[in-house]
Amino acid sequence: MSFKEYGSDWVEERPGLRPKTVQLYEGLFRLHLVPTFGNLAVSEIKAAHVRKWRKTLLDGGLGPVTVAKAYRLLKAIMNTAVEDKMIKPNPCQIKSGGKEESPERPTLTMEQLFILAGTIESRFRALVFLATFGSLRWGERAALQRKNLDLDARTVKVVASTTELKDGSVTVGPPKSAAGRRTVATSRSGDLRAPCAPRQVHR
Known part of the structure; x- marks a missing residue:
């Protein structure tokens, strides 16, 4: 099964998601995951692909917070693929890859x-x-x-x-x-x- 097909089903099958969360997942999936992984079979995605994909996004100027969100979504999808026995190890192995470090917002006096x-x-x-x-x-x-x-x-x-x-x-x-x-x-x-x-x- 292609990653595009599997990931689309994954988003649709999540129970109890709020509408804005569904909108966020769909946007991250369409804009940042499908262009790189969409045509690959789920089993073809390796750790090296994930590392290169993440570096390409960051080098291309995409905000670190958005990259972290996209990475977390990819990791969650691949975790389910592990549970479905489609793959063995999850290829998302980047330490702190999904960690967000947003700058502090200014505070009014x-x-x-x-x-x-x-x-x-x-x-x-x-x-x-x-x-x-x-x-x-x-x-x-x-x-x-x-x-x-x-x-x-x-x-x-x-x-x-x-x-x-x-x-x-x-x-x-x-x-x-x-x-x-x-x-x-x-x-x-x-x-x-x-x-x-x-x-x-x-x-």
């Missing part, structure tokens, strides 16, 4: 934060504060409904998350992980326009 919050419509201001003081992801904030807020208890219940796909469609599903379903305490004052650091998080 408190002054900059309140300037930012003051420049947007007041109805969106809580989105800024919940990100900063409640550590809610964008998808979690976008999925919030009035019933998720308890201003008397000063808590926010995170029960869902939105995902925007490349075609512009938006899906709503559970948070990224089981631990993502949680209740976050946001403010001593009970006013989401001027919160402080969370008091505690209930899992």
Whole structure:
């Protein structure tokens, strides 16, 4: 079986993948795996091929984070090929080949934060504060409904998350992980326009 056929089936057969994860896998597979390995039989892919492929991507200017994601996908597909007894050793043997080393993102000062919050419509201001003081992801904030807020208890219940796909469609599903379903305490004052650091998080 060709790698293109086997890998396509692998992506389609993964249970419970979120739509954005499927989109990520399909993009990595089509853009970065198929051009090199697509026409090879799964059993023909060797460690030397993988090393050369990875070096070619990096030398060609593809970002190290994207290369790491593509390598992890290739390794996962080939792990399944080992389980299916199509190959014996997994040819993905590069130490730390799938490790991502993203640079630290810049952080706003408190002054900059309140300037930012003051420049947007007041109805969106809580989105800024919940990100900063409640550590809610964008998808979690976008999925919030009035019933998720308890201003008397000063808590926010995170029960869902939105995902925007490349075609512009938006899906709503559970948070990224089981631990993502949680209740976050946001403010001593009970006013989401001027919160402080969370008091505690209930899992």
